[in-house]
Amino acid sequence: MSGYFDHIAPVRYEGPDSDNPLAFRHYDPERIVLGKTLKEQLRFAVCYWHNFCWDGADVFGEGTFQRPWHSGADALSLAEQKMDVAFDFFARLGAPFWTFHDYDIAPEGSTIRESRENFARMIDRAAQKQEETGLQLLWGTAKNFGARRYMAGAATNPDPEVFAYAAAQVQQALEATHKLAGANYVLWGGREGYETLLNTDLKREQEQLGRFMQLVVEHKHRIGYKGAILIEPKPQEPTKHQYDYDSATVFGFLQKYGLENEIKVNIEVNHATLAGHTFEHELATASSLGILGSVDANRGDHQNGWDTDQYPNNVEEMTLACYEIIKAGGFTTGGFNFDTKLRRTSIDAEDLFHAHIGGMDTMALAFMKAADLYEQGELQRFVDNRYAGWEQDLGQKILGGKLDLAGLADYAVDKNIAPKPVSSRQEMLENMVNRVIFNRN
Amino acid sequence: MSGYFDHIAPVRYEGPDSDNPLAFRHYDPERIVLGKTLKEQLRFAVCYWHNFCWDGADVFGEGTFQRPWHSGADALSLAEQKMDVAFDFFARLGAPFWTFHDYDIAPEGSTIRESRENFARMIDRAAQKQEETGLQLLWGTAKNFGARRYMAGAATNPDPEVFAYAAAQVQQALEATHKLAGANYVLWGGREGYETLLNTDLKREQEQLGRFMQLVVEHKHRIGYKGAILIEPKPQEPTKHQYDYDSATVFGFLQKYGLENEIKVNIEVNHATLAGHTFEHELATASSLGILGSVDANRGDHQNGWDTDQYPNNVEEMTLACYEIIKAGGFTTGGFNFDTKLRRTSIDAEDLFHAHIGGMDTMALAFMKAADLYEQGELQRFVDNRYAGWEQDLGQKILGGKLDLAGLADYAVDKNIAPKPVSSRQEMLENMVNRVIFNRN
Amino acid sequence: MSGYFDHIAPVRYEGPDSDNPLAFRHYDPERIVLGKTLKEQLRFAVCYWHNFCWDGADVFGEGTFQRPWHSGADALSLAEQKMDVAFDFFARLGAPFWTFHDYDIAPEGSTIRESRENFARMIDRAAQKQEETGLQLLWGTAKNFGARRYMAGAATNPDPEVFAYAAAQVQQALEATHKLAGANYVLWGGREGYETLLNTDLKREQEQLGRFMQLVVEHKHRIGYKGAILIEPKPQEPTKHQYDYDSATVFGFLQKYGLENEIKVNIEVNHATLAGHTFEHELATASSLGILGSVDANRGDHQNGWDTDQYPNNVEEMTLACYEIIKAGGFTTGGFNFDTKLRRTSIDAEDLFHAHIGGMDTMALAFMKAADLYEQGELQRFVDNRYAGWEQDLGQKILGGKLDLAGLADYAVDKNIAPKPVSSRQEMLENMVNRVIFNRN
Amino acid sequence: MSGYFDHIAPVRYEGPDSDNPLAFRHYDPERIVLGKTLKEQLRFAVCYWHNFCWDGADVFGEGTFQRPWHSGADALSLAEQKMDVAFDFFARLGAPFWTFHDYDIAPEGSTIRESRENFARMIDRAAQKQEETGLQLLWGTAKNFGARRYMAGAATNPDPEVFAYAAAQVQQALEATHKLAGANYVLWGGREGYETLLNTDLKREQEQLGRFMQLVVEHKHRIGYKGAILIEPKPQEPTKHQYDYDSATVFGFLQKYGLENEIKVNIEVNHATLAGHTFEHELATASSLGILGSVDANRGDHQNGWDTDQYPNNVEEMTLACYEIIKAGGFTTGGFNFDTKLRRTSIDAEDLFHAHIGGMDTMALAFMKAADLYEQGELQRFVDNRYAGWEQDLGQKILGGKLDLAGLADYAVDKNIAPKPVSSRQEMLENMVNRVIFNRN
Numbered sequence A, B, C, D: 001m002s003g004y005f006d007h008i009a010p011v012r013y014e015g016p017d018s019d020n021p022l023a024f025r026h027y028d029p030e031r032i033v034l035g036k037t038l039k040e041q042l043r044f045a046v047c048y049w050h051n052f053c054w055d056g057a058d059v060f061g062e063g064t065f066q067r068p069w070h071s072g073a074d075a076l077s078l079a080e081q082k083m084d085v086a087f088d089f090f091a092r093l094g095a096p097f098w099t100f101h102d103y104d105i106a107p108e109g110s111t112i113r114e115s116r117e118n119f120a121r122m123i124d125r126a127a128q129k130q131e132e133t134g135l136q137l138l139w140g141t142a143k144n145f146g147a148r149r150y151m152a153g154a155a156t157n158p159d160p161e162v163f164a165y166a167a168a169q170v171q172q173a174l175e176a177t178h179k180l181a182g183a184n185y186v187l188w189g190g191r192e193g194y195e196t197l198l199n200t201d202l203k204r205e206q207e208q209l210g211r212f213m214q215l216v217v218e219h220k221h222r223i224g225y226k227g228a229i230l231i232e233p234k235p236q237e238p239t240k241h242q243y244d245y246d247s248a249t250v251f252g253f254l255q256k257y258g259l260e261n262e263i264k265v266n267i268e269v270n271h272a273t274l275a276g277h278t279f280e281h282e283l284a285t286a287s288s289l290g291i292l293g294s295v296d297a298n299r300g301d302h303q304n305g306w307d308t309d310q311y312p313n314n315v316e317e318m319t320l321a322c323y324e325i326i327k328a329g330g331f332t333t334g335g336f337n338f339d340t341k342l343r344r345t346s347i348d349a350e351d352l353f354h355a356h357i358g359g360m361d362t363m364a365l366a367f368m369k370a371a372d373l374y375e376q377g378e379l380q381r382f383v384d385n386r387y388a389g390w391e392q393d394l395g396q397k398i399l400g401g402k403l404d405l406a407g408l409a410d411y412a413v414d415k416n417i418a419p420k421p422v423s424s425r426q427e428m429l430e431n432m433v434n435r436v437i438f439n440r441n
């Protein structure tokens, strides 16, 4: 079955001058950048769901992909075929990590017991595949939004039985992630939100969600799992309003439930877009709050705000993002996951390769450009200089609590101060960035 | 000078059948709704800036209003004329409250000292005006965004001297608000945000802002001011990204700086829109977090997202908002402020009346409809019933910490649970709301 | 099979004071408004696809509705059951019209021939159902976007064989509509657009589309069909850019291909929203260009721009829309079609009734309010008076071509003109509208 | 006075390795690309208004720039100083063209006569400046939106006297453009639109606007002006809805008034964004309709949709745009105008240079990359191949009118056709573009 990709050779780095569309031109996994290999810095992961489960359907049309493992046999055999194909793809592409939801890899059964048995069986197979291929798990997660039972939420469902069902799924998925040595466990609250306030008890639902997250953290410690727990913020879709709106909202939520040192965020490019932010804003915010965990590198459509999950292809935008990641110290447990999907008209096996190669080259080039910006240091020096006053007497007194409001008013009046505006040089700084991006390969 | 409005009679309530365009048809200040008069419930305030300072200019064109107090004399005389006109307007309209920024009512001088003297003088005049008219102050605030010195922020400015200047302004404005018995003091961070991350130290700026807010709270207690301190969230404009993005973001910020019990929010309809939320979402969120303070009732443009500051005129939208306010217990220190402005083509004196009358009637009608919804209780019963399971055994065990994740998984598996979805009845509930809105006046 | 709705009594008009959630409170079909019954004015239609074909799935989750006619038998039997249920629903609801796509009512076969046979058979059944129930067809259309073959467009496909396939479908669907005495035939170009310019020949695709529309119009005349041909504009979704963007774009297109007197538009509320317009703007534009045909009354989400196809529930917004329709002379062949769908959590049979009842009551109430506005005439008098100068000497000379640019310049300079601005009274006019909406039932 | 820029040396091309922030790194005016110099291909123009008239004020704050020519003398002397400074800037920057509105260069007087005299006087000075510097005029236009008289539109004003005033302005500005040998004359309908339909006669206003445009075209021919007349589409702002929404809308309008061969469009990047389009979409559309005239190269904010008029800095986005311009045959009368403005915090003289240098380098680099894409031909070959069927028998019969709808249906059924979908290769093509952009300088 894994013959599906046999006509495509393993992808190699051939350098920027290669005109082989199925080679990397920028992602050289062994190249040293900022003291580590690119493979170690970027920690690329490929997702299971869009690539191997989705059939190309959209709300206006039927599936277009017609993959052989989508029909024609019993569910478990298809799941096994799918896993063979998936690991074959991961290996040919040369991504070091993968990511999955529980019921991406296993078919749901007709009861919770049967579903758990299916999942347990496929986890064993995945463990074996990991061992055979050397591939690692960036993160696992549970699909608490697809089944009909979750139509009104999982942890935030009006029915506590649904909460229990979701808890059972997360317990098994977290333990499976632990078993597969996953670097992180992700919580994406697909339907943890509301459609209309008319039928919603907002406060109650948030309390349910807070308790759910505490339960997950408690269980993590109980089983000795050392990976990070991540929340993936998204402002809306599928529900009209989602509780994990953006990084700042998640931070407020975590503090409320005493979890700000236990849970970090997995930031997706198009979820930032949907929340009205730039991607680099979300990264900088999470970093400043100490909760930057990992990244889903897929882009949406800036024009209409759709969460199209396209592969990153804008080096200029991604350079600014990588610069924030580098300033934050780079990834520890996190990495760049491609939670991306093909256009539904890209129906061939090789389209999966074109797409990932383009995404990985974009991120690799952007990371190298960002490293140049960082090492060259001009931007940082400009910023440090701009705020220099805060390192001096007045600034230190203010921040150190040596001056109260009345004291500051006295200072201002006594000195009859008239602060002089200084150009913020935005255009010059933008040119500075482009100078780095377009002056070398 | 206050002859400007002499041709317009004080506005009276004449009932829904009146065809007098300069009468209230719904706002009957003495009508008892939910145990108080509408005047006490709604606590309407009129703002000084848009009505009396703005000249009708936009970025593409010159001023259109040509008010007599905008030119033709020295700055202090004009300010005095303006105050006479303003209080005459407030009185003829019959709004019980007003709101202002420091340099709306006083002209800035050529030095900080001169500015403070001007402001002090005008505060005395305002105190006298309040006494004469019985008008009250809903809130005061400082204009920490208009002057060139604030072009790169006030508390978040790279220059601590600007911080000091802003602190001096707020100290005086807070004390003035105290003197005028203002019910609240508002902080609106007009330029507390950034234009580009390239020149910004995000973390440092937020620390500056956190310290600033602590200083204001400390000073409030020092001077014995009993009103509430409010932050007005706005996601963007004038800066591309503002730190006080929305209620959830502000709540996270307040917790970080230990201020969540000291500061509440002043929610503006169009700021909710700009942040991608409905107005009722922002109200429900703030209420659930215990930080709902007051409201700016101006609407933006849903279509293009502009912060047009138009007068509320959609009873259906405002009914849902008022319903959230009523569920939250109604206003204590807060009220409905009209931070609204005329269309720049509405150039006549009477347009100021048409606009406010329409806004006040809209809010009054919406409040009465919401009170009907609340008293009738059908919506609340539906919601209570929907979550009934959480008041029973399983729900209480979950929330009470009696079941851990493994315990929940055992429960689910042992019982082989299969929770049954229940219709969420969104369309029926929407009809229920319209039934109340369109069945009585 | 049609027992599905047996527990729900036919819906009756019970008046605004009824608290029966399954009765009309405003839609009294026999009430005379502006000289016709409401039934004749509103010409309500119910769509087949969302109500009877869609299973409640979204991109993040499986179907939720589990209708008995969705599985469990062969495709043609299911199609027959579905038609029985659908006509039973139409009759119980009391909508006078229905609408369909070819492969809503018939299952696609494994070849084009088999598909056409299935469709022909179901059309016969539909004709019989129409005769039995007295129900009429507002419009028919062909589903030229769902099948995999249409993934890159129908008329605008790079492959002319696909064009031929689409032509065959439209030929049969147009003739079926003729046979069923449909009042209109609609062309909705679901995938007539592009995803990326990189693989698109924009000019060529538009020429293909122009030719396709000419073919349809030619065929209509050949077969003697007297109904109207309508295009349904939509700016985007499913494709990133669609050629029938909005009414003004369609008008330019029709002129280019000589079709501006042959084709009109079917305007959908949320397609207007998506194009950055208000619904009333699209109506007024189409009316001013002489191409206003019919309406799909479903609303989207103003907040995030999603095409959610919800039922109309905002009387204030719909009043402004109905006012434009009334000014345009009302519907001739057109009507209000509900191209609406339930929230996927509204899973019960009665939710279909709640939703349509709410939508029909909203439109009926809005139409009556708009008729009041129209009959009262105050708005129109204001507008006529505002432009009165254009009916006088200078205005008539300009429009009549009696003054050229130089002549106008001479006029301006010789008279040293200084035109005096006049208030545009937007706020007063908004109040005037609310006075009508909230003063009577 | 023109000493204002004396500390800044004329800007030179120094190549990509230069680290001089005040040099061009990519714009080498004499470099030959696609058979012409870059200077001839790009035809850069600098605008007068944002650079020399705007004082840095926004709706929340006062002016920040404090240019010496903004105050301190009588209006005509200031205008003369401003012109000296402007031409000094143009020359130091090395842009070959400039653009202006009538009352950018001359102060409005207290009467129309005085205004026209001022303008005539400044036109003489401009003619002399052009002669001295060799600078050319890309286009002129009239400011028919700034003055209070235009608050409700110019050609679309309810008052025909305002139409006459606007006509007089355009007559003088068109003749001035002719005198200065301007390559184009632009009509930008700043307030040719509406705020609310409640006070608007949409049809009447469009007829007024159609007549106005006919008058301009007639006058152009009468005076023997050979330049192009251009309309600059913009969907909204300052008015809520503008009649010149986008290129497709303008095309429909031009056809209606018989002007489609007389007027072309001037496309602005951020106006495309505001209309929900990509910039390249607007270019491709205008090109396909034969109305592509010129370009305003300023970008807006993709995130919040603001028309920020920032300098282009995204090479990847601009490469796709330049590729469309090259495919359309390049500019004839048109060029790249910078209708751009500084961030209001960029207050120094050198910021004007940083900004324009960055913009010019971005466009030059993008144009060279696009030329590479064009010359390499791979994209075009892919597209040609994709539509090859339309050059063959079936395609030619369809387009040539040899098959009617019934004939196509017969063809499809007789052959029992089953067209085979082909991958559209979007991701591969995106990679192809990046390969060109990032493989050479």
Ligand SMILES: [Co+2]
Binding pocket: A268, A270, A271, A307, A309
């Ligand atoms: Co996503």
Ligand SMILES: [Co+2]
Binding pocket: A232, A268, A296, A339
């Ligand atoms: Co994701």
Ligand SMILES: [Co+2]
Binding pocket: B268, B270, B271, B307, B309
């Ligand atoms: Co605001």
Ligand SMILES: [Co+2]
Binding pocket: B232, B268, B296, B339
């Ligand atoms: Co406000």
Ligand SMILES: [Co+2]
Binding pocket: C268, C270, C271, C307, C309
């Ligand atoms: Co739609």
Ligand SMILES: [Co+2]
Binding pocket: C232, C268, C296, C339
């Ligand atoms: Co529709």
Ligand SMILES: [Co+2]
Binding pocket: D268, D270, D271, D307, D309
């Ligand atoms: Co613009």
Ligand SMILES: [Co+2]
Binding pocket: D232, D268, D296, D339
């Ligand atoms: Co422009």
